[in-house]
Amino acid sequence: MGSSWARLRSDVPPARRSAPRPSRRAVAPSLYDYGVIGNLRTAALVSRFGSVDWACFPGFSSPSIFSRLLAWGSGGGFAVAPRAAYHSEQSYLPSSNILLTRFFLRGNRQLDLVDLMPVVEGGSSPALGMIVRIAEARGGPIPVEVRVEPRFRYGSEPARWTAADGGFVARGTADQLVVRSSLPVAVDGARLGGTTELSPGAPATVELSWGSDRPTPLPAEELLRATTRFWQGWVHRPTTPLHRIAGLWHSWVERSELVLKLLSSQASGAFVAAPTTSLPEWIGGGRNWDYRYVWIRDAAFAAQALLLLGHLTEAERFLGWIVARQATQPPGVPLRVVYGVDGETDLGEQELPHLAGYRGSRPVRVGNAAQEQFQLDIYGELLDGARLLAVRRPEAVAPHWPDLARIADEVTRLWTHPDRGIWEIRGPPRHYVHSKLMAWVALDRAIDLAHRFGDRSTAERLEPTRAAIRSWILEHGFDASSGAFLQAAGGREVDAANLRIPLVGFLPFEDPRVLGTVRRIQRELGSGPFLYRYRAPDALDGPEGTFLPAAFWLVECLARIGRRREATARWRRLLLAASPLGLFPEEYDPRHRRPLGNFPQAFTHIGVLRAAVALGDSETPSFLEPLLLRAGAPEGAGPAGSARP
Secondary structure (H helix, E strand, O other), X not given: OOHHHHHHHHOOXXXXXXXXXXXXXXXXXXXXXXXXXXXXXXXXXXXXXXXXXXXXXXXXXXXXXXXXOOOOOOOOOEEEEEOOOEEEEEEEOOXXXXXXXXXXXXXXXXXXXXXXXXXXXXXXXXXXXXXXXXXXXXXXXXXXXXXXXXXXXXXXXXXXXXXXXXXXXXXXXXXXXEEEEOOOOEEEOOEEEEEEEEOOOOOEEEEEEEOOOXXXXXXXXXXXXXXXHHHHHHOOOOOOHHHHHOHHHHHXXXXXXXXXXXXXXXXXXXXXXXXXXXXXXXXXXXXXXXXXXXXXXXXXXXXXXXXXXXXXXXXXXHHHHHHHHHHHOOOOOOOOOEEOOOOXXXXXXEEOOOOOOHHHOOOOEEOOHHHHOOOOOHHHHHHHHHHHHHHHOHHHHHHHHHHHXXXXXXXXXXXXXXXXXXXXXXXXXXXXXXXXXXXXXXXXXXXXXXXXXXXXXXXHHXXXXXXXXXXXXXXXXXXXXXXXXXXXXXXXXXXXXHHHHHHXXXXXXXXXXXXXXXXXXXXXXXXXXXXXXXXXXXXXXXXXXXXXXXXXXXHHHHHHHOOHXXXXXXXXXXXXXXXXXXXXXXXXXXXXXXXXXXOOOHXXXXXXXXXXHHOOOOOOOHHHOOOOOOOOXXXXXXXXXXXXX
């Protein structure tokens, strides 16, 4: 490999070395042993043991071709690793989603393995549907084994191999892929593999591409250079205002930024919640869901976070995507909660009994029944993001204003209905306080937009309903005896989602009702620096872990309240829940200190970004204020009648 490869490799800090150990594993690795790569159309999880154990082609929600993560002995994988004892560690090449795994062997030898899914200037395309793996020995010859065992259709269909010009083709009933390797490999039943000695100074490549042929004529070294240029050219610049605010935590901000982009679709502009399905919220439990889809709520959060970092194009494209989804809904039918990345609506949930599940956690599910739920809060996230974009680039939002106004009118019709809430509880619908809060946000932001675009009649039409929702929340959502907001009207339970009451500007951070809610949430839902979402029954069996996004909301609240020392202490402890690569799951088990839920999780990384800002410089640029609200104002304050500081 050329000098560019050596230069990139030298930029990575030296790994911490320990004694080599046998490379074989009898059980699935921890999620902390995985990195993620992607091409803005799909993603793959690569273990520090050199194996691609989860990959779906050609899209995020396509059936997996490697699913060893969910069926350790039979799911199929793609390994490149030393055929000897080693110790290994992973890192990303600087400011990129290109993964480097370093294997340390006896005799001061080292194998470097770079994994990427090519993305070039201008973004991804179907012509870049491939995984490129580049291996180089250092310090002496190293025996290297290659094993490629695809199992199509979620592990249910083994591959049929044939030799082709310069490579091998693996076929299923309806799918196929091509493998080309500079290392000698041969077909062995449903597997392609081989072992050879790799000498220093002679890098080897193994490529897997989706479809009938190698999708690009570019050599591996050029794909590496082009993909590096793309990622390093995309990340935010040091001149970005948020960089100045959260500069102390730059590495965490940048990794979260890169994760969010990795989980976006170049084709549609939407964001998936995670690249995986059925990673359990409790080991051995049944709370295993498919997150490879676009939740309006999560995706709106992601677009807002990237907008803060200066990525206006991503926010614009998502707004256009969601307005297009609303346009496809029949009149009077609420916006769907979740879609496929290209707007698909057929996400029927089913179980795959042939997959044993991650560490025996069954069932494995694909599809998601949440698509049938009514969740009122998604309208608030959508209109909140539109208003933030309008602050930065009003000309991008103005063409969509008629559609956004119709969405606001829909909220005035729907806000009195019970729903399933932010947590998608599968019990009976209730009047959740957080849902009403976000209905208020939807109208508050719509009124702001109406004034910005000179539509006074719409603002006047929405203002009475906004006031009515506010009165409902204060009358039915607040429990005076405990001094805290409730999960739902008529109940007694508390909910971590109510930490968002000051974050969206409904009440000031110093309001006694906010302070009482924070205290009760800490007392009843806390576990060290972590938080459970709620303790109330939810019609699902088994326990779940603590919810990391809520823990970062608490950090943000404490910092805004003025309890910065406590907020910083919690922040530092929460960072210990990240993987060595800085990747976060959705949930965490504090007792066993293990990650839970789908991985990596966009929702958590959004919380990381917001908490880092809250802990940063107190001098927030004015254009960030619409999202980073520090205090609410009485109803009707400001020219648009918004609850802004």
